[in-house]
Amino acid sequence: xxxxxxxxxxxxxxxxxxxxxxxxxxxxxxxxxxxxxxxxxxxxxxxxxxxxxxxxxxxxxxxxxxxxxxxxxxxxxxxxxxxxxxxxxxxxxxxxxxxxxxxxxxxxxxxxxxxxxxxxxxxxxxxxxxxxxxxxxxxxxxxxxxxxxxxxxxxxxxxxxxxxxxxxxxxxxxxxxxxxxxxxxxxxxxxxxxxxxxxxxxxxxxxxxxxxxxxxxxxxxxxxxxxxxxxxxxxxxxxxxxxxxxxxxxxxxxxxxxxxxxxxxxxxxxxxxxxxxxxxxxxxxxxxxxxxxxxxxxxxxxxxxxxxxxxxxxxxxxxxxxxxxxxxxxxxxxxxxxxxxxxxxxxxxxxxxxxxxxxxxxxxxxxxxxxxxxxxxxxxxxxxxxxxxxxxxxxxxxxxxxxxxxxxxxxxxxxxxxxxxxxxxxxxxxxxxxxxxxxxxxxxxxxxxxxxxxxxxxxxxxxxxxxxxxxxxxxxxxxxxxxxxxxx
Numbered sequence: 018x019x020x021x022x023x024x025x026x027x028x029x030x031x032x033x034x035x036x037x038x039x040x041x042x043x044x045x046x047x048x049x050x051x052x053x054x055x056x057x058x059x060x061x062x063x064x065x066x067x068x069x070x071x072x073x074x075x076x077x078x079x080x081x082x083x084x085x086x087x088x089x090x091x092x093x094x095x096x097x098x099x100x101x102x103x104x105x106x107x108x109x110x111x112x113x114x115x116x117x118x119x120x121x122x123x124x125x126x127x128x129x130x131x132x133x134x135x136x137x138x139x140x141x142x143x144x145x146x147x148x149x150x151x152x153x154x155x156x157x158x159x160x161x162x163x164x165x166x167x168x169x170x171x172x173x174x175x176x177x178x179x180x181x182x183x184x185x186x187x188x189x190x191x192x193x194x195x196x197x198x199x200x201x202x203x204x205x206x207x208x209x210x211x212x213x214x215x216x217x218x219x220x221x222x223x224x225x226x227x228x229x230x231x232x233x234x235x236x237x238x239x240x241x242x243x244x245x246x247x248x249x250x251x252x253x254x255x256x257x258x259x260x261x262x263x264x265x266x267x268x269x270x271x272x273x274x275x276x277x278x279x280x281x282x283x284x285x286x287x288x289x290x291x292x293x294x295x296x297x298x299x300x301x302x303x304x305x306x307x308x309x310x311x312x313x314x315x316x317x318x319x320x321x322x323x324x325x326x327x328x329x330x331x332x333x334x335x336x337x338x339x340x341x342x343x344x345x346x347x348x349x350x351x352x353x354x355x356x357x358x359x360x361x362x363x364x365x366x367x368x369x370x371x372x373x374x375x376x377x378x379x380x381x382x383x384x385x386x387x388x389x390x391x392x393x394x395x396x397x398x399x400x401x402x403x404x405x406x407x408x409x410x411x412x413x414x415x416x417x418x419x420x421x422x423x424x425x426x427x428x429x430x431x432x433x434x435x436x437x438x439x440x441x442x443x444x445x446x447x448x449x450x451x452x453x454x455x456x457x458x459x460x461x462x463x464x465x466x467x468x469x470x471x472x473x474x475x476x477x478x479x480x481x482x483x484x485x486x487x488x489x490x491x492x493x494x495x496x497x498x499x500x501x502x503x504x505x
Contacts, residue, residue: 248269
């Protein structure tokens with residue numbers, strides 16, 4: 018295996034850290050060192066912000082047609098055989114992701130690039146008559162300035178591109194901080210955008226050693242030239258970042274955790290639902306914020322659904338897909354993550370849950386698929402995001418009880434409803450409190466035209482759209498012969 022490298026990218030140049038510091042990245046499945054990454058210093062972070070601030074002076078006023086061409090070219094590059102190979106090999110090395118996640122990393126990045134290009138048609142203002150006789154009001158959409166974007170490891174290329182694409186197309190400039198676990202994967206976006214023609218300084222990229230990240234992240238948030246902060250990741254870290262940003266009254270966009278419910282009503286197509294639920298729960302070993310983590314089944318179909326869930330999940334084996342053709346799932350993030358997943362399951366069983374599938378154990382960072390029944394609020398497996406290959410099931414007798422259980426969470430990202438009655442589905446969709454609800458479909462789904470977002474709580478707030486990366490500014494053109502109180 019070729020050892021990857023991940024230099025910093027500041028003002029259009031790849032460079033080592035100013036003090037020469039590096040850190041190793043290990044594959045979570047094999048524990049092999051797969052990448053040596055630059056570890057940014059305080060000086061590097063300041064340089065990245067200053068580079069972005071300097072580039073903002075011209076990028077904000079760059080013609081929309083020019084910006085559009087750059088992002089359309091980026092979409093073309095992401096789809097090219099060259100970058101498909103780079104993305105596949107790099108992401109697999111750093112995160113041990115199974116091949117099913119390569120589509121999300123490649124074509125998710127294509128989608129975000131092309132959708133960002135399309136947004137240029139929406140970056141318009143408006144005019145209307147002023148209340149001052151003879152005056153005219155002009156409303157413009159204007160960029161914020163430098164945006165500090167923090168992106169996660171679980172879909173590293175796609176989510177890095179999502180973190181920056183709308184911000185940049187709106188005229189902002191960006192400092193992108195990678196996850197410590199996937200620096201080479203996330204650095205791919207700098208290669209693509211540079212090749213697509215993005216001017217130097219518009220995108221700056223930094224990676225940090227884990228021990229330095231809390232201090233340097235706080236310094237970046239505090240920097241007076243940083244105008245906005247975005248973060249995709251855990252609720253725990255999101256709270257820390259929100260606290261730092263609050264010290265300076267800096268706005269944030271957060272996409273945090275999820276505990277997506279699938280509500281299966283008595284008239285549902287149970288076999289179809291089971292396939293979608295297991296796919297949504299197990300894809301990327303459950304390490305997706307939209308993963309189907311809770312199933313709420315009407316008693317009339319509960320046992321049949323459980324049997325189907327168990328049958329489908331039992332066909333999925335976790336292991337090393339590179340060496341075991343039968344392994345459809347790979348490792349979770351770290352061995353500690355695996356132990357945390359198993360601990361939540363054991364807590365549920367100890368408190369009355371029924372183990373339908375699984376062995377309540379892990380081998381290193383590998384956890385086999387698990388299905389638990391009779392899970393309820395108060396159990397860790399119900400209350401907290403597992404981020405593992407887990408499905409937990411609760412049984413209800415009425416639609417009202419299903420709605421109550423679906424809402425019994427601090428998360429608010431995505432949900433699904435399974436029923437043959439569209440009117441009932443729409444009624445339930447309006448009563449459960451989630452940012453996106455899929456009817457007869459997987460909770461793992463996005464629509465870039467209206468990116469999903471949480472409704473507060475542990476899922477965060479804000480969307481990666483033009484409303485969150487531009488300000489509306491009012492210009493009032495007053496008449497030359499205006500009159501004023503006191504002075505005439």
